[in-house]
Ligand SMILES: Nc1ncnc2c1ncn2[C@@H]1O[C@H](COP(=O)(O)OP(=O)(O)OP(=O)(O)O)[C@@H](O)[C@H]1O
């Protein structure tokens with residue numbers, strides 16, 4: 001059985017503090033026969049690079065009420081450079097320094113994540129609040145995960161580290177949501193659990209952590225959660241619908257984050273076992 005772990009871009013931007021989750025993962029790989037697959041994000045790092053080249057990041061609300069990035073051709077190129085280039089290889093080097101054999105991939109390599117370009121994004125106009133369309137978007141919807149490539153790496157004891165860039169029908173790079181990518185990969189691998197680690201200790205409502213969420217509660221909590229967390233809850237729910245038994249949302253900044261969320265000492269567990 002495998003475990004899929006997503007390391008959020010917010011977490012990766014916390015410098016040395018995010019080492020806790022890296023050390024935890026490395027120890028699990030060394031001490032158990034668990035097969036781990038890593039997926040990472042990169043939102044803040046993409047924004048930083050866009051700003052460096054004098055381009056303002058455009059994060060809007062999609063018609064479905066979800067926070068979305070407007071991804072024109074230049075933005076997808078930056079996303080690819082930042083996530084599949086810099087962040088992915090930094091993570092690989094980090095695991096290699098801990099004697100873990102790691103291989104970094106994007107969804108383009110071996111057509112690992114076949115996706116369909118959205119092209120027309122239905123968004124809410126910031127000024128008027130009306131629904132409008134943005135044409136020429138390079139974000140994608142995931143269609144197929146080539147899990148045989150991941151299996152090949154896992155069966156040879158490599159840790160696959162995956163950047164959420166998909167390959168489109170015209171072989172173009174497409175920006176993907178990291179949480180949803182992790183969910184689709186978990187589903188394709190029939191993983192037992194999915195961990196979504198970020199920089200906050202779980203789903204917060206009125207400043208309090210929600211420790212458990214069942215099937216019915218998830219839908220009702222969605223509108224009460226904002227920004228990146230709303231997307232994460234949506235992705236977690238999607239993963240449950242695809243057959244994952246438990247999704248944990250937690251902070252990768254605390255000590256031993258994996259056992260801490262598994263034991264219920266921190267984080268939010270989303271599962272249909274809670275009904
Ligand atoms: N109700 C909430 N509970 C917890 N976090 C919330 C809530 N509402 C908004 N957030 C925000 O959601 C953020 C986490 O999602 P975000 O997408 O920003 O990070 P990430 O997934 O780690 O990064 P990336 O998307 O780059 O991978 C938190 O840092 C927090 O500021």
Ligand SMILES: [Mg+2]
Pocket residue numbers: 008041043179228229231232
């Ligand atoms: Mg996010």
